Amino acid sequence: xxxxxxxxxxxxxxxxxxxxxxxxxxxxxxxxxxxxxxxxxxxxxxxxxxxxxxxxxxxxxxxxxxxxxxxxxxxxxxxxxxxxxxxxxxxxxxxxxxxxxxxxxxxxxxxxxxxxxxxxxxxxxx
Amino acid sequence: xxxxxxxxxxxxxxxxxxxxxxxxxxxxxxxxxxxxxxxxxxxxxxxxxxxxxxxxxxxxxxxxxxxxxxxxxxxxxxxxxxxxxxxxxxxxxxxxxxxxxxxxxx
Numbered sequence: 268x269x270x271x272x273x274x275x276x277x278x279x280x281x282x283x284x285x286x287x288x289x290x291x292x293x294x295x296x297x298x299x300x301x302x303x304x305x306x307x308x309x310x311x312x313x314x315x316x317x318x319x320x321x322x323x324x325x326x327x328x329x330x331x332x333x334x335x336x337x338x339x340x341x342x343x344x345x346x347x348x349x350x351x352x353x354x355x356x357x358x359x360x361x362x363x364x365x366x367x368x369x370x371x372x373x374x375x376x377x378x379x380x381x382x383x384x385x386x387x388x389x390x391x392x393x
Numbered sequence: 394x395x396x397x398x399x400x401x402x403x404x405x406x407x408x409x410x411x412x413x414x415x416x417x418x419x420x421x422x423x424x425x426x427x428x429x430x431x432x433x434x435x436x437x438x439x440x441x442x443x444x445x446x447x448x449x450x451x452x453x454x455x456x457x458x459x460x461x462x463x464x465x466x467x468x469x470x471x472x473x474x475x476x477x478x479x480x481x482x483x484x485x486x487x488x489x490x491x492x493x494x495x496x497x498x499x
Contacts (some may be wrong), residue, residue: 304487312429312437312480314489316461318403328488363438369442376482379427379444 269293270381276387283353283391287351288383289346289363297321297341300366302380303348305359305389313359316348317366331357353391360386395419395483399492406497410471416464416481424460425485430492432477440479442465471497475479 275287286383289301302317316327316337325337346363364380371377396419396430397404406412424444427439439448441457454469468475476499481492 280395307440308403311494312431312482312491314482314491322421326487346408369446369448371443371446375443377425377427377446378489379442379448380429380437380482381439381448 269365271365271382271384273361273363273384276361276389278390278392279353280393281354281391284349284351285353286391287316287348287361287363287387287389289348291344291346291365293340294365294382295338296344298379300390301337301339301346302366303337303346304362304364304380304383306362306386307356307359310359315361318346350389351392353389355391358389358391360388362386394488395422395486395490397481397483397490397492399479399481399495401495402479402493403496403498405499406471407428407499408471408473411467411469412471412497414466414479414481414497416459416466416492418462418483421461421483422483425483426457426459427458427482427484428455428466429482429491430475430477431480431481437457437480468497 272290280315286380303315338347365382367381368376369379398417425458428441431437445457478494478496
């Protein structure tokens with residue numbers, strides 16, 4: 268079964284650091300881009316970062332650029348999010364998602380988040 | 394960043410109704426748009442990609458249309474399991490951006 272399982276969420280003080288993990292199973296992890304998406308309590312979804320299959324390219328939303336680092340270990344089928352300088356506004360459920368290419372009948376492809384983990388809660392509070 | 398604006402933010406409907414949700418992009422995004430469904434306490438589920446292509450296994454009562462800046466998600470014959478929050482997402486440029494969500498409730 269294709270699965271993603273996040274871990275590492277907890278309560279952390281403002282300014283603190285935390286590392287989230289996402290364990291992948293049931294598919295060839297090294298052949299997919301991977302993504303982190305978060306959702307603040309009672310709010311909508313926010314794309315946070317993604318990483319190329321081999322880890323050579325990363326993208327971030329402006330609000331976390333310079334504070335968060337996405338990485339992966341293909342040998343361990345794992346995705347990570349190192350979060351430094353945490354702020355209250357980083358409080359959210361963090362989801363990892365598989366970033367797939369879906370093709371339309373004309374052969375164009377689109378980035379799609381077709382597999383999601385169950386999420387891990389990060390609370391930034393003193 | 395490309396801003397995605399959904400409307401309405403919520404709507405009331407009944408089983409069997411047809412509902413339409415709109416999503417507007419702040420700049421042209423061709424058809425690089427997807428729709429996601431989220432139920433309380435669950436991770437989102439991927440429904441539609443490329444503005445109008447149904448993901449495998451998604452019921453045909455869901456349909457999407459649009460290109461450029463204006464997009465719609467239509468649910469024809471609402472079923473009890475369709476009461477949820479729906480999000481559009483543009484995958485045309487970075488950072489990827491979601492609409493703020495539309496809650497479909499009874």
